[in-house]
Amino acid sequence: MKTGTYIELVGEFYEGAVFVYGTTLLLIYALLAVLSLSAVRRFQKLDSHVDYSLLLNSKLTPGISVIAPAFNESLTIIENVHSLLNLNYPKYEVIIVNDGSTDDSLEKMVREFDLVEVDFAYNERLKTKPIKRIFKSSNPAYNKLTIVDKVNGKAKADASNAGINASSFDYFICTDVDSILDRDTIMKLVKPVMDDSKKRIIATGATLRMANSCVVEQGFMQRVVVPNQLLPRFQEIEYIRSFVMGKMGWSVINCVPNVSGGLGMFDKEIAINAGGYDPQSFGEDMELVIRMMTYCINYQINYAIRYIPITLCWTEGPATIKVYGRQRARWARGLAQLMWQHRKLVFNPNYGRLGMIVMPYNFVFELLAPIVEALGIIYYIVIIFLDAINWDYAILLLVFVYTYAIMISTLSILWDQITYQTYKTSREIITLCLTAFFEMVVYHPLIVFYSIKGYYNFLGNRKHTWGNMQRQGFGQGGARARTVTATS
Amino acid sequence: MATNGTQILLIDDDELILKVINRILQKEGYVVTTASNGKDALEYLERDKFDLLITDLMMPYSNGFEVISRFKQHPNAAGVPIIVISSVGTENAVKEGLNIGADDYLRKPIMPDELLIRVRRLLKK
Amino acid sequence: MLLDSLFGPFFRKYFYYYDSYPIVIQIAILLTGVAITTTFIAYSSILTRRANGYLKDVRSKKINQFLDNLITDHIIFNEDVMNGISPQEAILDITPFTKPVFKQKWVKQALIDRLIYFSQSFSGDRNVLFRRLFMELELEKLSFKKLKSISNSTKIVGLVELTSMGIAVADVIILPLTNSKNRKLRSEARIAYIKLSKNDPFKFFDDATEPLLLWDQLELYKIITTTEGLTIPNFARWITYSPNKSIVSFCLKLVIHYNQHEAIPAIVKLLSTKDHYVRADAINCLGKLKADSVEEHLVSIYNNQPLRCQLEILKALGRFGTGRQINFLRSEFLRSNDFDIKKNAARSLINHGMQTKEIVQQLIDTASPDNAIILKHCMNPLIKY
Numbered sequence: 002m003k004t005g006t007y008i009e010l011v012g013e014f015y016e017g018a019v020f021v022y023g024t025t026l027l028l029i030y031a032l033l034a035v036l037s038l039s040a041v042r043r044f045q046k047l048d049s050h051v052d053y054s055l056l057l058n059s060k061l062t063p064g065i066s067v068i069a070p071a072f073n074e075s076l077t078i079i080e081n082v083h084s085l086l087n088l089n090y091p092k093y094e095v096i097i098v099n100d101g102s103t104d105d106s107l108e109k110m111v112r113e114f115d116l117v118e119v120d121f122a123y124n125e126r127l128k129t130k131p132i133k134r135i136f137k138s139s140n141p142a143y144n145k146l147t148i149v150d151k152v153n154g155k156a157k158a159d160a161s162n163a164g165i166n167a168s169s170f171d172y173f174i175c176t177d178v179d180s181i182l183d184r185d186t187i188m189k190l191v192k193p194v195m196d197d198s199k200k201r202i203i204a205t206g207a208t209l210r211m212a213n214s215c216v217v218e219q220g221f222m223q224r225v226v227v228p229n230q231l232l233p234r235f236q237e238i239e240y241i242r243s244f245v246m247g248k249m250g251w252s253v254i255n256c257v258p259n260v261s262g263g264l265g266m267f268d269k270e271i272a273i274n275a276g277g278y279d280p281q282s283f284g285e286d287m288e289l290v291i292r293m294m295t296y297c298i299n300y301q302i303n304y305a306i307r308y309i310p311i312t313l314c315w316t317e318g319p320a321t322i323k324v325y326g327r328q329r330a331r332w333a334r335g336l337a338q339l340m341w342q343h344r345k346l347v348f349n350p351n352y353g354r355l356g357m358i359v360m361p362y363n364f365v366f367e368l369l370a371p372i373v374e375a376l377g378i379i380y381y382i383v384i385i386f387l388d389a390i391n392w393d394y395a396i397l398l399l400v401f402v403y404t405y406a407i408m409i410s411t412l413s414i415l416w417d418q419i420t421y422q423t424y425k426t427s428r429e430i431i432t433l434c435l436t437a438f439f440e441m442v443v444y445h446p447l448i449v450f451y452s453i454k455g456y457y458n459f460l461g462n463r464k465h466t467w468g469n470m471q472r473q474g475f476g477q478g479g480a481r482a483r484t485v486t487a488t489s
Numbered sequence: 490m491a492t493n494g495t496q497i498l499l500i501d502d503d504e505l506i507l508k509v510i511n512r513i514l515q516k517e518g519y520v521v522t523t524a525s526n527g528k529d530a531l532e533y534l535e536r537d538k539f540d541l542l543i544t545d546l547m548m549p550y551s552n553g554f555e556v557i558s559r560f561k562q563h564p565n566a567a568g569v570p571i572i573v574i575s576s577v578g579t580e581n582a583v584k585e586g587l588n589i590g591a592d593d594y595l596r597k598p599i600m601p602d603e604l605l606i607r608v609r610r611l612l613k614k
Numbered sequence: 615m616l617l618d619s620l621f622g623p624f625f626r627k628y629f630y631y632y633d634s635y636p637i638v639i640q641i642a643i644l645l646t647g648v649a650i651t652t653t654f655i656a657y658s659s660i661l662t663r664r665a666n667g668y669l670k671d672v673r674s675k676k677i678n679q680f681l682d683n684l685i686t687d688h689i690i691f692n693e694d695v696m697n698g699i700s701p702q703e704a705i706l707d708i709t710p711f712t713k714p715v716f717k718q719k720w721v722k723q724a725l726i727d728r729l730i731y732f733s734q735s736f737s738g739d740r741n742v743l744f745r746r747l748f749m750e751l752e753l754e755k756l757s758f759k760k761l762k763s764i765s766n767s768t769k770i771v772g773l774v775e776l777t778s779m780g781i782a783v784a785d786v787i788i789l790p791l792t793n794s795k796n797r798k799l800r801s802e803a804r805i806a807y808i809k810l811s812k813n814d815p816f817k818f819f820d821d822a823t824e825p826l827l828l829w830d831q832l833e834l835y836k837i838i839t840t841t842e843g844l845t846i847p848n849f850a851r852w853i854t855y856s857p858n859k860s861i862v863s864f865c866l867k868l869v870i871h872y873n874q875h876e877a878i879p880a881i882v883k884l885l886s887t888k889d890h891y892v893r894a895d896a897i898n899c900l901g902k903l904k905a906d907s908v909e910e911h912l913v914s915i916y917n918n919q920p921l922r923c924q925l926e927i928l929k930a931l932g933r934f935g936t937g938r939q940i941n942f943l944r945s946e947f948l949r950s951n952d953f954d955i956k957k958n959a960a961r962s963l964i965n966h967g968m969q970t971k972e973i974v975q976q977l978i979d980t981a982s983p984d985n986a987i988i989l990k991h992c993m994n995p996l997i998k999y
Contacts, residue, residue, distance in 0.1 A: 047798060050767075050774065050798055052833075054576055055832050055833060056832065057576050058577060058579065058836065059579070060580075060835075060867075061835055062832070063828075064999075083551070086552070087527075087548070091547075091577050094998075094999065117996070119994055119996055120986075120987045120991055121987070121991055121997065122953075122990075122991035122992075124953040126953075137996040137997055138996070139996060140558055141554065141585070142554035142555045142557070143554075144996065144998060169998075170999075184549060192829065194828075195827060195829040195832065196828075196829050198825040198828075199825075393635075393639075394635075394639055397635075397642055397643060398642055400646055401643070401645055401646045401649070404653070405645065405649045407649070408649040408652050408653045408656070411652075411653045411656040411657065411660075412652070412656055414656075415656045415659055418663055418664070419663075422663075427661060427664050430660060505682065505732070505735055506735055509682075509690060509735070509736070512686055513690065516691065597735065598733070598734055598736050598737035598741075599735065599737065600736070600737050600738030601690060601740060602738060603738065
């Protein structure tokens with residue numbers, strides 16, 4: 002048995018490390034489940050008494066800018082802009098940033114909304130690609146609308162920044178023009194900001210979901226349906242888990258790592274002072290939030306990020322493996338890039354929770370997880386070949402992890418049902434619950450594979466892409482959900 | 490009754506308001522068509538002629554401003570009076586509503602008697 | 615080791631080798647059991663929630679339909695009121711509301727909710743009738759009972775019901791609640807107090823130690839500005855004396871709403887406060903009151919102010935529109951490098967209307983492209999902000 006010692010030694014060390022890693026992760030999930038349950042219930046209890054219509058009538062209602070970049074969205078742009086113009090809120094503006102579309106999006110909008118070019122005093126606080134023209138509608142029915150036509154910047158970040166520059170209010174909501182928003186979105190996102198006087202609320206977010214099989218009419222959500230296709234349905238579970246359990250849980254201890262690029266409201270002053278979105282980033286939404294938090298800590302601003310456990314935004318999830326793979330590789334690359342850029346924050350006690358919880362968690366359990374898992378699979382294969390595996394133990398552990406993962410997913414679905422009974426039929430819920438059974442064997446390996454691919458791209462391209470503007474373009478990467486993936 | 494055959498289009502996304510005002514107007518002898526959003530309302534506008542339009546402002550699909558502006562552009566609708574009923578009661582909103590072509594602006598909560606008086610007055614003109 | 619006692623025997627029975635496993639594996643097996651159990655509890659919870667929700671929906675849809683028709687028939691179409699008899703004296707037939715079906719508690723609650731909904735949608739004479747119906751059916755007793763509950767959320771429900779229906783509650787009951795630790799209860803109690811208290815509705819302003827959140831201000835503002843028959847005090851009282859900044863800035867908003875010129879001296883004193891947020895609010899208030907007597911003073915302090923206050927001063931000068939500060943605005947517009955200062959100076963110049971038409975045109979003709987575009991931006995009626 003002498004030949005086996007070396008492998009055994011490595012094996013023992015590896016098993017020990019993975020044991021600690023896995024146990025910690027499982028404990029974190031258990032903790033998040035408890036925290037998010039308390040947050041969801043609290044929200045549910047208070048929200049039923051809130052009279053949101055107060056906002057409609059008051060002089061004290063704060064103004065909000067809604068910013069939506071658009072790149073070649075000609076097919077749906079008219080409907081989507083109409084729906085953005087019809088949100089339930091008395092004081093807001095809609096800024097559509099046409100990011101150098103090469104189709105007829107702009108012409109269509111000009112015709113539909115009677116747009117005229119105006120002399121607009123544009124304040125370039127955040128540097129972007131040049132602005133070509135700015136339009137307003139000559140029809141008073143659309144006086145909320147501003148269209149910014151700019152040179153393509155090959156990044157959603159650049160377009161969002163231009164929208165921020167053109168905006169007039171203290172808070173802005175960032176979304177994608179093809180996302181479907183709930184009509185009460187602004188009211189619901191504003192509430193947490195008005196509900197705190199001790200902390201400055203620098204961002205609020207809400208749950209995102211898949212729009213794939215939903216019935217949408219003229220840009221409005223008619224009926225929410227669980228996606229029929231398998232891949233989007235996996236993503237639906239993933240999103241519910243990530244938002245309702247993950248972000249809600251983290252928000253209780255003010256450790257929200259990210260406000261999704263699909264929908265989020267931000268404090269403009271802080272966002273601008275922190276430097277706005279980074280067009281070089283592959284994960285510009287999370288990157289901005291991390292920078293805003295860093296800024297607040299540097300300037301001793303007592304900040305908080307809030308999440309609400311109701312779905313306000315639906316986005317089309319990738320339905321083919323190819324598009325999905327591109328999206329996930331991009332996210333993974335964004336995460337790696339962000340961790341590298343902000344590596345000084347990790348385990349830095351000067352940055353409080355950000356340095357000691359948010360960044361370490363994302364480094365150890367988000368960034369490293371796919372690598373640990375991949376190594377784990379390789380290790381198993383090796384010991385199977387060497388016939389050194391204890392099948393009993395291996396299977397028992399696997400069964401445990403499998404049932405635990407299903408439990409977490411099912412609980413997320415339950416928590417979600419507490420606040421928001423979105424689906425009409427119980428059949429849909431049952432399908433969703435059953436899908437959770439296949440997640441670990443079918444869907445999860447995809448995440449691992451494409452994440453590692455993303456890391457590989459990051460390492461491979463780091464030298465030459467850092468600095469120039471070669472981007473994959475936005476569109477797929479818009480809605481972003483950091484995932485809570487049950488792994489061991 | 491003098492009100493016989495007078496066609497009113499009533500648009501509001503609040504089902505209670507829609508139901509109750511509909512009944513109030515019907516009792517007075519008006520013929521009422523109801524729509525719960527701007528999109529449906531615009532479809533009715535294409536099909537029928539109305540003598541008066543009562544509309545809410547914030548509704549799904551097409552908001553009241555859009556309905557009013559489309560309505561104003563419609564060749565059949567020249568001179569047809571418009572009443573806005575809205576829970577948005579800020580000065581700006583009222584100004585905007587009147588600017589865009591509404592003849593009257595009523596804030597919610599609504600006084601049924603007041604509404605009736607205004608309806609009668611506008612129809613007399 | 616509660617887990618072990620729960621699941622241990624089961625595993626010992628079916629896996630005879632259970633005890634020979636290392637502790638880690640034993641724990642894993644136990645937790646597997648827990649996970650499976652939890653998952654099944656979750657399933658049944660999801661399904662029962664849905665079933666209950668569905669039944670409730672169907673039930674409440676049906677009852678609401680019924681109640682809506684009943685209320686419309688008997689209250690909205692009350693013959694006496696329609697014939698011009700005052701709602702206090704009109705004959706109100708409550709027998710349709712005393713049918714056996716109303717014996718059930720949930721139907722009674724549905725009626726309360728529906729009456730509140732009606733009274734929020736319709737006002738005037740009908741509102742008096744809604745209230746009379748509420749009282750004559752003795753529904754307020756149910757609300758008062760809720761108010762006595764131990765649970766805060768039940769108390770809130772009771773309070774909201776009474777406030778919505780305009781039923782007076784004794785000060786002794788409400789006042790302690792205005793200092794409750796429960797934020798929602800506190801704010802509802804304040805609302806109820808303002809709306810229903812006969813003596814001094816603004817009393818809690820004096821000793822409010824907690825900051826008034828923006829949302830609370832929204833609620834209070836609505837109640838204060840829409841409650842009929844409320845005696846409005848001179849808010850200068852709190853602007854001068856309150857140590858609570860949020861109360862001060864809320865009072866400034868109320869001063870604007872009621873156009874209380876008598877509060878101007880108190881507001882002017884605020885201009886020397888250290889907190890520049892409050893100071894900016896004060897300047898804003900003076901501008902909206904068109905208190906142009908302080909114009910000179912504002913201009914004289916302008917240079918020592920932070921940006922936020924400078925912007926408010928520029929706005930105020932535009933609101934005054936006296937024409938005495940045109941040169942100041944013009945020179946600020948040309949001098950400053952700050953975009954917001956330029957924009958606000960330009961806007962205030964343009965707000966002077968005819969008085970400055972020539973000056974503005976002259977500025978456009980001679981200004982740099984950047985300056986000209988700011989002026990054109992502010993002059994364009996299509997651009998609101």
